[in-house]
Amino acid sequence: MPRSGKGGRYHHGDLRAALIETAIAIIGERGVRGFSMAEATRRLGVAVSAPYAHFADRDDLLAAVAVQACELLYAELWPPGEATQPPAERLASMARGYVRFAAAHRPLFDLLYEAGLDKKQHPEIEAAERPIADAFSACVLALSDADEAAADDLATAVEATAHGLVTLLLDGDHDGTTVGQVAERAARVTRALVASRHLLGSP
Amino acid sequence: MPRSGKGGRYHHGDLRAALIETAIAIIGERGVRGFSMAEATRRLGVAVSAPYAHFADRDDLLAAVAVQACELLYAELWPPGEATQPPAERLASMARGYVRFAAAHRPLFDLLYEAGLDKKQHPEIEAAERPIADAFSACVLALSDADEAAADDLATAVEATAHGLVTLLLDGDHDGTTVGQVAERAARVTRALVASRHLLGSP
DNA sequence: GTCTATATCCCGATAGAC
DNA sequence: GTCTATCGGGATATAGAC
Numbered sequence: 001m002p003r004s005g006k007g008g009r010y011h012h013g014d015l016r017a018a019l020i021e022t023a024i025a026i027i028g029e030r031g032v033r034g035f036s037m038a039e040a041t042r043r044l045g046v047a048v049s050a051p052y053a054h055f056a057d058r059d060d061l062l063a064a065v066a067v068q069a070c071e072l073l074y075a076e077l078w079p080p081g082e083a084t085q086p087p088a089e090r091l092a093s094m095a096r097g098y099v100r101f102a103a104a105h106r107p108l109f110d111l112l113y114e115a116g117l118d119k120k121q122h123p124e125i126e127a128a129e130r131p132i133a134d135a136f137s138a139c140v141l142a143l144s145d146a147d148e149a150a151a152d153d154l155a156t157a158v159e160a161t162a163h164g165l166v167t168l169l170l171d172g173d174h175d176g177t178t179v180g181q182v183a184e185r186a187a188r189v190t191r192a193l194v195a196s197r198h199l200l201g202s203p
Numbered sequence: 204m205p206r207s208g209k210g211g212r213y214h215h216g217d218l219r220a221a222l223i224e225t226a227i228a229i230i231g232e233r234g235v236r237g238f239s240m241a242e243a244t245r246r247l248g249v250a251v252s253a254p255y256a257h258f259a260d261r262d263d264l265l266a267a268v269a270v271q272a273c274e275l276l277y278a279e280l281w282p283p284g285e286a287t288q289p290p291a292e293r294l295a296s297m298a299r300g301y302v303r304f305a306a307a308h309r310p311l312f313d314l315l316y317e318a319g320l321d322k323k324q325h326p327e328i329e330a331a332e333r334p335i336a337d338a339f340s341a342c343v344l345a346l347s348d349a350d351e352a353a354a355d356d357l358a359t360a361v362e363a364t365a366h367g368l369v370t371l372l373l374d375g376d377h378d379g380t381t382v383g384q385v386a387e388r389a390a391r392v393t394r395a396l397v398a399s400r401h402l403l404g405s406p
Numbered sequence: 407g408t409c410t411a412t413a414t415c416c417c418g419a420t421a422g423a424c
Numbered sequence: 425g426t427c428t429a430t431c432g433g434g435a436t437a438t439a440g441a442c
Contacts, residue, residue, distance in 0.1 A: 015425080031319060033236040038417060047427050049420075054425090058418070113374065114317060116234060156371070157392045161360065164367030168359070171316065184405070189360045192402040196395040202387070218407080241435060250409050255437070257407090409442080416435080424427080 016054040016064075018044055023065050028107035032115045037061070062115055063122040069108035070128035076101040078135045087142040088194045092187040094136065095162040099183040102166040109166070143194060153200040157193050162186050219257040219267075221247055226268050231310035235318045240264070265318055266325040272311035273331035279304040281338045290345040291397045297339065298365040298389040305369040306382040312369070346397060356403040360396050365389050 022043050026035045037058050041048045055061040077097040082090060102109040119125050136155055144151035169182045193200070225246050229238045240261050244251045258264040280300040285293060305312040322328050339358055347354040372385045396403070 036417060037419090048418085049428085050426055052419070113370070116236075119375075153388070156368070156388065157364065157395070160367030160371055160392070161364045162367070163370055164363030164365070165359070167316070167366060167370065168363055172322075185356070185359065185403075188403055188405075189363070189396070192360070192396060192399040193392070195402060196399040199395040199398060200388075200391055202391075239435060240437090251436085252410085252438075253408055261436075407442105409440100411439090411441105413438080414436090417433085418431105420431080421429090422427100423429105424425105 015044070015046065015050060019051055019054065019061060020065050020068060023061060024107050027065075027111060032062070032111055035062070059117060059122070062111065063117055063125055065108070066111055066115065066117060066122075066125045067128045069105070069112050070125070070132065072105060072108060073098075073101050073112075074128075074132050074135070076104075077132060087139045088191065091139045091143070091158060091194065092190045094139065095158060095186040095190040096183040098162040099166050099169070099186045100179065102170060103179040103182075106170060109170075113163075143197065150197065150201055153202075154193065154197050157197075157200055158190050161189050161193065165189070218247070218249065218253060222254055222257065222264060223268050223271060226264060227310050230268075230314060235265070235314055238265070262320060262325070265314065266320055266328055268311070269314055269318065269320060269325070269328050270331045272308070272315050273328065273335065275308060275311060276301075276304050276315075277331075277335050277338070279307075280335060290342045291394065294342045294346070294361060294397065295390040295393045297342065298361060298393040299386040301365040302369050302372070302386040302389045303382065305373060306385075309373060312373075316366075346400065353400065353404055356405075357396065357400050360400075360403055361393050364392050364396065368392070 019040055022040045023035060026039055026043070035058075037051055038048055040061075041050060044050075051061065055064065077094045079097070082093060085093065117125065136159070137151070140151045140155040140158070141148075144154060165182055165186050169177070169179070222243055225243045226238060229242055229246070238261075240254055241251055243264075244253060247253075254264065258267065280297045282300070285296060288296065320328065339362065340354070343354045343358040343361070344351075347357060368385055368389050372380070372382070
């Protein structure tokens with residue numbers, strides 16, 4: 001950690017990036033609600049006012065972290081080279097990836113679903129989420145013979161299941177179950193939903 | 204609201220209950236993280252120190268609210284007279300009830316899954332959750348020919364799906380979908396999972 | 407059981423110097 | 425772009441009177 005001595009001027013190479021990194025660390029330790037600008041500046045050894053040269057306010061910094069979270073999630077869901085698999089297996093693979101991402105980057109996962117960020121005021125987040133939804137739609141449409149209503153039913157079911165499994169895992173209901181086991185479970189449930197997708201539609 | 208005048212002594216009929224009620228209201232408006240003891244006392248017109256005659260600290264009050272939430276959820280999942288339905292329908296019915304509860308009592312639902320309460324330090328909460336898990340197990344075991352592993356697979360899948368659907372609904376991905384529609388969706392996904400439950404087991 | 411008063415701490419954000 | 429200094433606010437929790 002570069003410091004130019006007590007009280008001296010301090011120039012970080014890239015304070016903006018350092019703030020995002022530190023925010024992730026703090027969120028990991030104390031949760032989103034436990035994050036504060038003050039704590040971040042303390043850890044970096046900069047003045048409390050320094051972040052405001054890079055971010056308008058606390059939410060603006062959290063939004064930047066959220067964007068990074070989306071990019072990482074997308075990379076985990078859609079690894080290069082998987083595009084050749086059949087849609088059902090890609091879907092199961094995405095469910096696995098979702099679980100793995102949440103477990104490996106819990107602070108980021110929590111931020112996305114627990115931060116209460118106003119996405120209307122942070123369109124960057126919506127833009128970063130778009131590719132994820134698109135990757136999903138591609139798989140699901142292929143399994144529904146381009147029937148959009150059926151595709152939506154299946155997509156919602158798979159998304160909800162993966163999300164729900166992760167939540168239950170992270171909230172401590174894991175009686176010794178490992179991340180890998182939960183990921184496999186998500187994949188199996190996804191296959192089961194695909195198999196009985198004809199039951200998912202409205203009557 | 205009974206007040207004995209500005210500055211005068213104030214005796215609420217049941218401050219403990221009033222605090223729980225007010226906490227629910229505040230959580231509903233500002234979320235769990237937006238709740239504070241100070242705000243609660245302000246709304247009730249009592250001194251900031253008054254709650255400490257009934258609760259050790261902020262978490263202790265939130266734990267009491269969580270217990271009440273569990274009782275309400277249990278009542279919604281297990282309405283009297285439904286015990287006679289076949290297990291699959293009871294299960295679908297519970298999924299519906301879960302969605303309805305979350306939508307109707309969002310502050311309480313959020314508290315249960317977002318509060319980060321240390322359940323080890325609040326065994327009352329675990330005790331209040333027990334009946335819910337038990338009601339669930341009863342349905343699922345009947346559908347699995349008493350195969351405990353299979354029962355656990357199905358239970359986890361159904362729980363996760365209902366939970367995930369609710370989360371997606373509450374987090375704003377409802378493009379005009381109503382609570383009733385999501386509840387029906389949860390019921391249908393549950394039936395689909397029951398139908399393909401043979402796919403849920405580990406290989 | 408409730409009040410008044412207070413101690414202690416943390417936070418977000420800004421102004422102005424350099 | 426970063427620092428120093430500061431304002432204004434809100435939080436939890438305790439002590440002691442009644």
